[in-house]
Amino acid sequence: MTGITVWPVGVVVAQVTLFVLGAPFLVGLMRTVRCRLEGRTGPPVRQTWRDLRKLLGKQRTQPEKSSVFFAMAPVVLVATTLVVVAFAPLLSIDTVFSGGSDLFAIVFLLLLGSVSLALAALDTGTAFGGMGSSRLMAIVALAEPALLVAILALAAPVHSSSLPIIVAGSLHHPMWLATPQRILAFGAFVIVILAESGRLPVDNPATHLELTMIHEALMLEYSGPDLAFVVLGESLRLLVLLALLSNLFVPWGIATSLTGLSFVVAVVSLAAKVALLATLVAAGEVMVAKLRLFRVPELLAGAFVLSVLAVLSSLVIA
Amino acid sequence: MTTPVARRGVVPNSIRVIATAVERIAIEAKELLDDGFRLALVAAHDDLEEIRVVYAFTKGPPDERVELVVRLDPERPSLPSLAAVSFTASRFEREMRDLFGVELVDHPQPRRLVLHQHWPQGWYPMRAGAGAAPPMVENAGSYPFIPVEGPGVYEIPVGPVHAGLIEPGHFRFFVVGETILRMKARLWFVHKGIERLMEGKSVDEGMRIAERISGDTAVGHGLAFMMAVEEALGVEVTSGDRRTRAALLEMERLYNHVADLGALCNDVAFSIAHAHAMTTRERLLRLNEEVTGHRLLRGGIVLGGTNVRRLPARAELDSVGREVADLVAMVRSNALVIDRFAGTAVLAHEDAVDMDTLGVVARASGRTIDARVAHPFTPMPEGFTVAAREDGDVLARFDVRVDEVGTSLDCLRAWIGAEPTADPREARYDDVTPVAGPVPTRRSGLGIVEAWRGALVHRVELDGDELLTRVKVVDPSFFNWPALPISLADTIIPDFPLANKSFNLSYAGNDL
Numbered sequence: 001m002t003g004i005t006v007w008p009v010g011v012v013v014a015q016v017t018l019f020v021l022g023a024p025f026l027v028g029l030m031r032t033v034r035c036r037l038e039g040r041t042g043p044p045v046r047q048t049w050r051d052l053r054k055l056l057g058k059q060r061t062q063p064e065k066s067s068v069f070f071a072m073a074p075v076v077l078v079a080t081t082l083v084v085v086a087f088a089p090l091l092s093i094d095t096v097f098s099g100g101s102d103l104f105a106i107v108f109l110l111l112l113g114s115v116s117l118a119l120a121a122l123d124t125g126t127a128f129g130g131m132g133s134s135r136l137m138a139i140v141a142l143a144e145p146a147l148l149v150a151i152l153a154l155a156a157p158v159h160s161s162s163l164p165i166i167v168a169g170s171l172h173h174p175m176w177l178a179t180p181q182r183i184l185a186f187g188a189f190v191i192v193i194l195a196e197s198g199r200l201p202v203d204n205p206a207t208h209l210e211l212t213m214i215h216e217a218l219m220l221e222y223s224g225p226d227l228a229f230v231v232l233g234e235s236l237r238l239l240v241l242l243a244l245l246s247n248l249f250v251p252w253g254i255a256t257s258l259t260g261l262s263f264v265v266a267v268v269s270l271a272a273k274v275a276l277l278a279t280l281v282a283a284g285e286v287m288v289a290k291l292r293l294f295r296v297p298e299l300l301a302g303a304f305v306l307s308v309l310a311v312l313s314s315l316v317i318a
Numbered sequence: 319m320t321t322p323v324a325r326r327g328v329v330p331n332s333i334r335v336i337a338t339a340v341e342r343i344a345i346e347a348k349e350l351l352d353d354g355f356r357l358a359l360v361a362a363h364d365d366l367e368e369i370r371v372v373y374a375f376t377k378g379p380p381d382e383r384v385e386l387v388v389r390l391d392p393e394r395p396s397l398p399s400l401a402a403v404s405f406t407a408s409r410f411e412r413e414m415r416d417l418f419g420v421e422l423v424d425h426p427q428p429r430r431l432v433l434h435q436h437w438p439q440g441w442y443p444m445r446a447g448a449g450a451a452p453p454m455v456e457n458a459g460s461y462p463f464i465p466v467e468g469p470g471v472y473e474i475p476v477g478p479v480h481a482g483l484i485e486p487g488h489f490r491f492f493v494v495g496e497t498i499l500r501m502k503a504r505l506w507f508v509h510k511g512i513e514r515l516m517e518g519k520s521v522d523e524g525m526r527i528a529e530r531i532s533g534d535t536a537v538g539h540g541l542a543f544m545m546a547v548e549e550a551l552g553v554e555v556t557s558g559d560r561r562t563r564a565a566l567l568e569m570e571r572l573y574n575h576v577a578d579l580g581a582l583c584n585d586v587a588f589s590i591a592h593a594h595a596m597t598t599r600e601r602l603l604r605l606n607e608e609v610t611g612h613r614l615l616r617g618g619i620v621l622g623g624t625n626v627r628r629l630p631a632r633a634e635l636d637s638v639g640r641e642v643a644d645l646v647a648m649v650r651s652n653a654l655v656i657d658r659f660a661g662t663a664v665l666a667h668e669d670a671v672d673m674d675t676l677g678v679v680a681r682a683s684g685r686t687i688d689a690r691v692a693h694p695f696t697p698m699p700e701g702f703t704v705a706a707r708e709d710g711d712v713l714a715r716f717d718v719r720v721d722e723v724g725t726s727l728d729c730l731r732a733w734i735g736a737e738p739t740a741d742p743r744e745a746r747y748d749d750v751t752p753v754a755g756p757v758p759t760r761r762s763g764l765g766i767v768e769a770w771r772g773a774l775v776h777r778v779e780l781d782g783d784e785l786l787t788r789v790k791v792v793d794p795s796f797f798n799w800p801a802l803p804i805s806l807a808d809t810i811i812p813d814f815p816l817a818n819k820s821f822n823l824s825y826a827g828n829d830l
Contacts, residue, residue: 208480
């Protein structure tokens with residue numbers, strides 16, 4: 001492995017560290033934005049970290065008769081997301097693993113965490129766990145095709161589904177970002193990200209109503225350090241998804257070389273972009289209500305239509 | 319103190335009492351029900367030498383009240399069930415069976431209602447000399463859930479401990495996919511023995527308990543109790559005080575309805591509307607505190623009068639009206655919210671009538687029943703109308719609450735402008751002159767008010783020393799709870815919290 005220099009490894013380490021530190025702040029930021037827009041004070045942005053620290057100091061509990069799935073799911077969730085954070089060109093398109101960071105691989109790694117949580121919820125044997133799992137799987141089954149087709153639309157111009165190549169292509173040809181297929185794919189991406197990260201209008205992360213829950217129902221039985229891992233994993237995944245979104249559609253600022261200055265610029269610009277996106281998502285959440293569960297397929301079908309149109313338009317333009 | 323004035327357009331309360339034989343009860347009850355009466359209350363009394371059962375029937379307008387009284391052998395109390403003529407009667411009967419040990423002949427559901435299976439057989443807490451609660455047993459009177467079978471049917475048990483800070487109730491859903499086939503609510507987890515607790519208490523002590531039966535209905539329960547006591551003791555209340563009492567009732571309706579409007583939005587995750595509603599509710603609570611000295615309006619009603627510091631000013635009411643109008647406009651302009659509300663958890667008009675529903679729930683299904691019209695204790699302002707909708711869905715219940723906020727504000731505006739109300743004063747027990755004549759050994763009274771959830775009835779009996787011997791409390795939730803499962807036909811599981819919130823029934827008032 002002679003190709004590996006100190007710098008790219010440093011980028012990976014820095015990327016993982018910054019994302020893990022930053023993810024809970026992202027959730028806190030979104031909560032604060034919502035509170036302020038609703039005229040409430042709300043907890044400080046660092047509250048999620050405080051909660052995590054509190055949870056990590058608690059005892060572990062496990063439901064009777066649950067198996068290794070229940071214990072493993074939080075670890076799998078965090079681990080798969082961390083692999084994505086390490087692999088994906090989030091701060092720089094020139095990382096150790098950049099050759100291997102295929103967009104399909106990233107999407108399915110993120111999905112692995114969801115699936116393991118759904119299995120763990122079934123494992124608990126409670127009605128809510130089963131209900132949450134079936135709802136999540138129904139949503140994923142509808143959201144994933146839309147996402148895959150949208151990726152196809154992004155991959156078409158550069159003839160590659162490798163994330164660094166797509167990002168580099170956009171950097172070299174800024175006009176690509178304004179093409180119809182990019183805009184349509186952006187719409188599909190946003191809907192899928194909202195659905196998969198359990199945000200409104202698909203799921204309400206702030207609810208206490210067990211019967212309406214999707215993501216929250218999956219983690220009802222978790223407590224203490226396990227819950228901390230699930231919360232960290234979910235917030236990390238949201239951060240990764242928003243970072244991917246900003247890199248795919250507004251890539252400027254990402255480091256193309258491995259100098260210290262460009263790395264700092266990349267960190268600052270990504271933080272700014274993600275914060276802006278998160279603020280927009282949170283502000284949007286204030287305006288909307290949660291969809292009736294049976295309307296969610298219609299929304300996801302809309303995302304699928306957008307991504308199919310994106311592919312069609314890229315074929316027409318090509 | 320205002321001087322007594324002649325009653326204006328209000329029919330005086332007068333109860334017609336019909337003593338009847340056990341075998342005649344079904345015939346008498348059917349005659350009254352066919353005559354348009356509704357069964358408002360059934361109360362059993364252990365008089366040692368006999369078990370006396372009182373059925374209170376009410377009708378209005380004009381205000382009419384009839385009490386059927388039957389006497390049973392205390393050794394083997396037994397009654398023919400009225401379930402065939404009145405669904406509500408069947409529930410009162412099950413309550414009576416659990417608490418008094420009255421056996422019911424031909425009851426279609428001879429199962430426990432109030433006491434859970436851990437209470438031993440043969441112990442009836444409301445019987446004289448029942449004593450302290452015996453130790454719990456494993457499974458004395460099991461009442462299993464009726465199973466629903468079929469391919470793909472599964473059960474979801476929810477509660478009695480919930481994720482939010484709400485009252486305890488156990489809901490058992492039988493579901494295919496997401497669609498509810500059947501839902502059974504099991505309540506009475508907060509049975510506190512309130513009726514027993516009030517026995518032997520003075521009127522003042524009883525009032526303190528009545529105001530705390532259901533925290534959000536302090537005026538409703540307090541006023542119904544006090545009106546029943548005043549009827550029993552023959553205490554006159556001036557028209558000014560009666561109007562002030564009606565104003566307190568409307569203020570209670572206001573803050574609860576505003577909170578419900580917000581809570582309905584919160585249940586569809588439209589939290590900005592919830593935040594706005596909570597702001598308005600907080601303003602109303604602070605106003606309440608200035609009016610009675612208590613945020614939940616406790617202490618405003620005393621025997622024979624009222625004890626308020628001031629009434630709300632017109633400007634305060636107008637400002638609340640504007641805030642609610644803004645809130646409603648925001649909700650109605652949001653298509654996602656309306657989509658969630660419309661067509662959800664429909665309670666058909668026939669079901670609302672058959673189940674004897676009351677209050678907002680009844681009126682949203684086109685049943686315009688309102689004790690403010692049927693049993694008025696003060697003249698309602700000109701142009702007062704009972705808010706009603708036909709659709710019976712969550713949206714209809716939302717709209718009825720919106721309209722009632724408007725009518726409550728109109729009532730308050732009319733009443734505060736009418737004439738100077740009673741001076742702040744402390745009505746003392748000895749201020750009041752009971753009617754002349756020999757003091758009877760047992761006096762009873764029936765108080766009916768339209769509390770914010772619906773018609774609320776208290777029936778009290780007092781002895782010669784003016785101590786309470788029996789208080790029977792009927793919260794409108796007792797009538798409305800059975801209607802909730804009916805409305806869930808074709809509703810999906812994730813819409814249940816919204817449906818439940820749109821009914822917003824009391825557990826504390828029901829479980830007593």
